[in-house]
Amino acid sequence: MTAQNMKKIYLYSRFERFWHWTQAILICLLMLTGMEVHGVITFMGFEKAVDLHNTLGISWLILFVFIIFWLLTTGEWKQYIPTSKKLFAVAMYYASGIFKGEAHPVQKSEDAKHNPLQRLVYLGLSAILLPLQMVTGLLYWTYNDWPSYGLDFLSLEVVASIHMGCAFALLAFLIVHIYMTTTGHNITAHIAAMFSGWEEVPEDYKAEDWEVHKK
Amino acid sequence: MRFIWKSVQVLITVSFLCTSAFASVETAPGREMARQATKGKELWITADHSKFDALKQPFKSGPEVTKACLTCHTEAGHQFHKTIHWTWLDPRAEKELKVGKGGLVVNNFCINIQSNEPRCTSCHAGYGWKNKDFDFKSQEKIDCLVCHEQTGTYKKFPSGAGNPPPPPGKKFGNKFVKSPDWNFVAQSVGRPTRRNCGTCHFFGGGGDGVKHGDLDSSLLKPGKTLDVHMGMDGQNFDCTRCHTTVRHEIAGRIYSTPAATSRKSLLEDDLGAKIMCESCHSAKPHKSELGMKLNDHTDKVACQSCHIPTFARELPTKMWWDWSKAGQKKDGKPYEVKGEWGKPVYMTKKGDMRWEKNVVPEYYWFNGTIDTITAKTTIDPTKPVRVSMPVGSIVDKHSRIMPFKVHRGMTPYDKVNKNMVIPHLFGKDSAAYWKGYDWTKAVTAGMEYAGLPFSGEVGFVETEYVYPTTHMVAPKNNALACEECHSKQGRLEKLTCFYMPGRDASSIVDAGGWFVVIASAVGVILHALGRLFIKGRKED
Numbered sequence: 001m002t003a004q005n006m007k008k009i010y011l012y013s014r015f016e017r018f019w020h021w022t023q024a025i026l027i028c029l030l031m032l033t034g035m036e037v038h039g040v041i042t043f044m045g046f047e048k049a050v051d052l053h054n055t056l057g058i059s060w061l062i063l064f065v066f067i068i069f070w071l072l073t074t075g076e077w078k079q080y081i082p083t084s085k086k087l088f089a090v091a092m093y094y095a096s097g098i099f100k101g102e103a104h105p106v107q108k109s110e111d112a113k114h115n116p117l118q119r120l121v122y123l124g125l126s127a128i129l130l131p132l133q134m135v136t137g138l139l140y141w142t143y144n145d146w147p148s149y150g151l152d153f154l155s156l157e158v159v160a161s162i163h164m165g166c167a168f169a170l171l172a173f174l175i176v177h178i179y180m181t182t183t184g185h186n187i188t189a190h191i192a193a194m195f196s197g198w199e200e201v202p203e204d205y206k207a208e209d210w211e212v213h214k215k
Numbered sequence: 216m217r218f219i220w221k222s223v224q225v226l227i228t229v230s231f232l233c234t235s236a237f238a239s240v241e242t243a244p245g246r247e248m249a250r251q252a253t254k255g256k257e258l259w260i261t262a263d264h265s266k267f268d269a270l271k272q273p274f275k276s277g278p279e280v281t282k283a284c285l286t287c288h289t290e291a292g293h294q295f296h297k298t299i300h301w302t303w304l305d306p307r308a309e310k311e312l313k314v315g316k317g318g319l320v321v322n323n324f325c326i327n328i329q330s331n332e333p334r335c336t337s338c339h340a341g342y343g344w345k346n347k348d349f350d351f352k353s354q355e356k357i358d359c360l361v362c363h364e365q366t367g368t369y370k371k372f373p374s375g376a377g378n379p380p381p382p383p384g385k386k387f388g389n390k391f392v393k394s395p396d397w398n399f400v401a402q403s404v405g406r407p408t409r410r411n412c413g414t415c416h417f418f419g420g421g422g423d424g425v426k427h428g429d430l431d432s433s434l435l436k437p438g439k440t441l442d443v444h445m446g447m448d449g450q451n452f453d454c455t456r457c458h459t460t461v462r463h464e465i466a467g468r469i470y471s472t473p474a475a476t477s478r479k480s481l482l483e484d485d486l487g488a489k490i491m492c493e494s495c496h497s498a499k500p501h502k503s504e505l506g507m508k509l510n511d512h513t514d515k516v517a518c519q520s521c522h523i524p525t526f527a528r529e530l531p532t533k534m535w536w537d538w539s540k541a542g543q544k545k546d547g548k549p550y551e552v553k554g555e556w557g558k559p560v561y562m563t564k565k566g567d568m569r570w571e572k573n574v575v576p577e578y579y580w581f582n583g584t585i586d587t588i589t590a591k592t593t594i595d596p597t598k599p600v601r602v603s604m605p606v607g608s609i610v611d612k613h614s615r616i617m618p619f620k621v622h623r624g625m626t627p628y629d630k631v632n633k634n635m636v637i638p639h640l641f642g643k644d645s646a647a648y649w650k651g652y653d654w655t656k657a658v659t660a661g662m663e664y665a666g667l668p669f670s671g672e673v674g675f676v677e678t679e680y681v682y683p684t685t686h687m688v689a690p691k692n693n694a695l696a697c698e699e700c701h702s703k704q705g706r707l708e709k710l711t712c713f714y715m716p717g718r719d720a721s722s723i724v725d726a727g728g729w730f731v732v733i734a735s736a737v738g739v740i741l742h743a744l745g746r747l748f749i750k751g752r753k754e755d
Contacts, residue, residue, distance in 0.1 A: 004745070007494065037704055037716055038717070038720060039701075039702055039717045039718065039720070041443060042698075043294040045697070045698065046694065046696070046697035046698040046701045046702070046717055047696065047697040047698075049509060049611050050697070050716075051508070052752045054508075069355070094742075099745055099746060099749040102750070108636065133532060138635060141510070144511040144514070156713075156714045157714040157715070157719070157721065160714060160719075160721075161720075161724045162722050163720040164720070164721070164725070164728065165727075165728060166729025167728070168724070168729070168731055168732055169728075169731065171728075171732050172731045172732050172734075173677070175732065175735045175736050176738070176739060177423075179739035179742070
């Protein structure tokens with residue numbers, strides 16, 4: 001990478017960092033206990049795993065409500081508006097440019113935290129995958145009350161399978177997501193930013209108009 | 216005066232301590248009512264039978280005692296005649312079917328009582344059922360004592376058709392059975408205790424623990440760990456505490472009649488039978504947050520499934536009985552081989568037998584009733600014949616998953632007519648199997664006695680006989696862990712008619728999911744290696 005003058009920008013607010021990491025811990029523990037319930041690993045015993053999984057799941061649901069509220073009230077939701085502009089360029093960068101030492105086609109700025117690929121992935125995650133996981137989890141949890149809810153037509157096998165499918169998708173996301181943190185200007189740059197809130201970006205980079213959302 | 220005052224003080228203190236001790240004990244709903252109904256004999260039993268003139272006559276036989284009982288208990292005879300303890304027939308089944316051990320039902324043990332009465336009916340609560348001529352209308356033939364005497368000295372003779380031996384007594388094998396002191400036992404009567412019920416129910420099939428596995432003589436003085444309700448150091452319940460009785464009809468399961476038809480707690484109906492766990496514990500017995508999920512199970516899983524982890528925990532029970540091996544002799548004489556625990560593993564009379572201890576039950580959907588076949592039922596000898604089977608299914612809302620002892624064996628059947636047969640086992644005649652050791656002769660005699668056709672060809676077929684496991688409830692700390700069922704090779708491995716977390720998974724979702732996860736991992740590793748490798752080359 002060619003040496004560039006870097007500047008620090010404050011990208012992730014305190015609450016944003018809090019929810020990111022809390023969510024990260026919750027998901028990892030849910031993954032662990034969920035795998036035990038599913039019979040993949042043996043760790044703390046089925047009973048404790050189920051109990052912890054349920055508690056964690058409900059905690060996550062509560063946190064998620066706060067996250068959505070925060071996104072809506074701060075206008076941060078706009079960071080997730082998908083765009084096809086430069087989407088291909090970003091994809092091409094990770095597929096080949098990164099190996100050649102080329103610069104990332106889209107840099108971070110206060111008004112555009114996420115590149116087009118991130119926007120697409122995070123939107124899919126927070127608007128489809130996570131809600132689906134939560135809904136199927138809630139259904140799974142309330143299995144015995146289905147008749148009183150008028151949900152007799154549901155099959156536990158289907159609900160459990162969707163829940164498990166989403167878990168696999170989340171695990172795959174987690175692997176790629178963690179790996180992607182190493183693609184900054186140095187290996188730990190992105191992770192450090194997620195702790196401190198401050199991200200280093202090239203000094204002379206100016207976000208293009210389409211990237212910026214007027215708040 | 217001072218002394219009286221002191222005594223009153225002590226009494227007050229003691230009663231205060233007692234009540235506070237009770238209050239601190241976690242109370243199951245209904246327990247208090249059950250306690251009121253049974254606690255304190257002085258409240259309910261107002262008679263000392265040793266003071267009754269009717270019982271001071273010089274008795275010489277059981278029927279004489281019964282006659283005396285009936286002078287006061289005027290309705291007891293009619294009542295008892297209607298119960299299964301007298302008829303040995305299922306009251307709900309059609310008469311012609313003859314369902315019941317007194318009818319044509321076959322079991323896995325000595326098969327059927329027809330033509331073998333004197334041996335089998337030693338457990339009948341009556342005197343002298345030795346053949347078809349037994350008078351079921353006679354009230355004097357009822358044996359009140361076997362259930363009510365409290366001396367523990369009253370013994371019926373094992374092959375005496377329900378009669379105790381004549382004075383002074385009689386030898387049975389190596390044991391001497393003493394003739395009863397009729398007045399002594401008659402004057403001792405009271406409500407049945409564990410010993411009374413156990414006299415027959417612990418020794419069914421001719422020996423301790425042979426039949427049930429959850430009922431044997433270890434329940435005479437059990438510890439709390441063997442049975443939390445009956446434990447001497449626990450609740451110390453008698454059988455009658457749960458097997459509540461109305462007009463001599465004792466609550467319990469009778470073939471096609473469930474032990475109780477509704478699942479009510481005593482809080483809903485304090486006159487309901489106490490036979491179900493729910494009667495005292497309600498349908499939501501588990502406390503705490505974890506308990507909520509356990510309570511979710513009570514609609515589909517019987518309490519017994521988790522709370523009776525194994526049966527025959529102290530004494531072994533018979534699990535296998537192969538009649539086809541019977542009849543072998545040593546030096547021309549019948550013999551016996553004893554195995555572990557001193558129990559016979561081979562007997563010329565009975566064949567091969569297997570005993571087990573601490574047995575893990577088998578699980579079936581069960582609605583409280585059991586279907587049985589009789590010697591008239593056509594069977595399929597190419598597969599194990601279920602001579603008795605639990606009735607129930609996942610779609611039946613009265614069914615729950617219940618633990619069973621499944622006794623297996625090889626039992627004689629008619630190879631041509633394809634039905635189970637009734638062998639004439641016991642008797643002094645040469646046709647009796649235990650005299651002549653000739654199956655054809657024995658079955659011919661037995662079937663003729665029962666009025667059933669027989670082709671003359673005896674074969675042996677594997678048979679299964681089920682007993683719901685419902686006694687020997689362990690303390691809650693010994694209940695099954697969740698993963699005993701919620702795991703790939705758990706106890707419910709064979710009940711595949713539903714999706715169970717921890718056991719079941721969609722193979723497509725799992726395979727696809729792991730593929731995506733592993734592909735992602737491989738992808739990022741290759742990507743990382745690519746970055747390292749190309750970057751390295753550029754620096755060269």
